[in-house]
Amino acid sequence: MLNKNSHRFQRIRKPIVISTAILFHLLLIFHLLFSPVIIVSAAYKGIINASFIAFSIIILLSLFFGRAYCSWFCPGCGIQEIMSSFVKKKSKNSKALFIKYLIFAIWIGFIITGYIIHGFQKIDLTYGMLDVTFERKIILTLGAIVLTVPLTALFGQYASCKYICWQAPFMIIGTKIRDYFQLRGLRLKAEPEQCETCNICNAKCPMNIDVMANVINNKMNNAECILCGNCIDSCNHNVITFSIAKH
Template sequence: MTEKPETKQASSRQNIRKWILILSFILIPVTIFYISPIIVMMGAGEGVATGSLLLYIALFLLSLVVARLWCGWLCPMGAWQEICSPVIKHTVKEGWRNWIKYGITAIWLGMLALAFFQAGGIRSVDPIYGTVNGISISSVQVLMMVGIIFLFIIIIAFITGKRGTCHVFCPIAGIMVAGRKIRNLIHWPALGLSADASRCIDCQKCSKACPMGLDVNGMVRKDEMENADCILCASCADACPKGVISYGWKTNEQRRDS
């Protein structure tokens, strides 16, 4: 049977996403210090704005229009959890676990501000802080430390469910959720999902495809496609056999639920 053009387009989008995530994971030895919340804190203690702090500021600004696209398409920690996802069958339950993430984000931001305050403010900017000639993992000790952190990430996911660290623990996610909430208050055009529930046959393929384990079928039925834990990966839109879910740039008029 000939594959429908839209199905080919959908699967190629997910193939591109998959390969970008694999590349992001492979590049960890170079990039991890530009992403690490720990390096940000170390730099703050010396009054240095590190590459990771600059990235977080950029991610907050980007989240005002593309929400958590970073998590779905680029983050190596997210990539690591998706690589391991075939052996993590359960999903993170909605509810109080989200508040752990927001609590961690608030505490981490407070500690960051305090560290800069005690260091006398931002005294210098060093995008390659902590690296050796721009390379993050430059010794066996650093490799072991990063390995332990990635082990911790996957243990959290095993305990809590699919992409559990993104749901429960990641302070960067909290920053981007805040950016999306601001966008949803002010209502400017942004990347997002919309759905036509009248075409839905409740096959659950969208929910099964969601790497965050969200009840996408339920979101469609409730006409609430906005979700703080949606990482805008488009897997649900690409999995739906009826083309119920649209993924793209929406004005607020086009997406009533924002």
């Protein structure tokens, strides 16, 4: 039996996130705006640049939306989504998940040190973005593709999001802060007693989360959940829904 809501959210989400990927790569601005390098350079000159604002907005949004940005708007996820049409293997939830936290800790350490040494001296939203040659933009964009595509091909769907994304910890930290203070926000909600333990939600989760176990234990908060809604769309018994709640 097909769920009457089958693909309800995916029909909206996939075109959005794939369009974001194509648009940002064509415009060649994403890898400058979210560059992990330019913000370090800005920090050591005491400049608040566009990346500083962009990363701040991401962490603020995560206080309400959790990791929804990842699956609905991140161009990197858009590439993963396209790759998922070809790569069916799921990436493992192994110790490799912690690599992204290590990358994040080293990177954020450099940024904080820079601003501690030089302070906030001025705001320059175009810093590092205007004086970039077309060739360098191409290298940056291709670099992102070279980072994500082989990882996904080798280790499975969404491997780069899970293992190396330097933005994911921002949202995971934001979500943890929200949960700690029991703030209202976008979450998954489950009705465990309606679950028929069919395992379809597990098969459909691109992050390879054990969704069924989370449903049965009524613990839907998972740091790797990107709120894509695949589990909601796939459940024939409408067990899982999006909810705006405190926990």
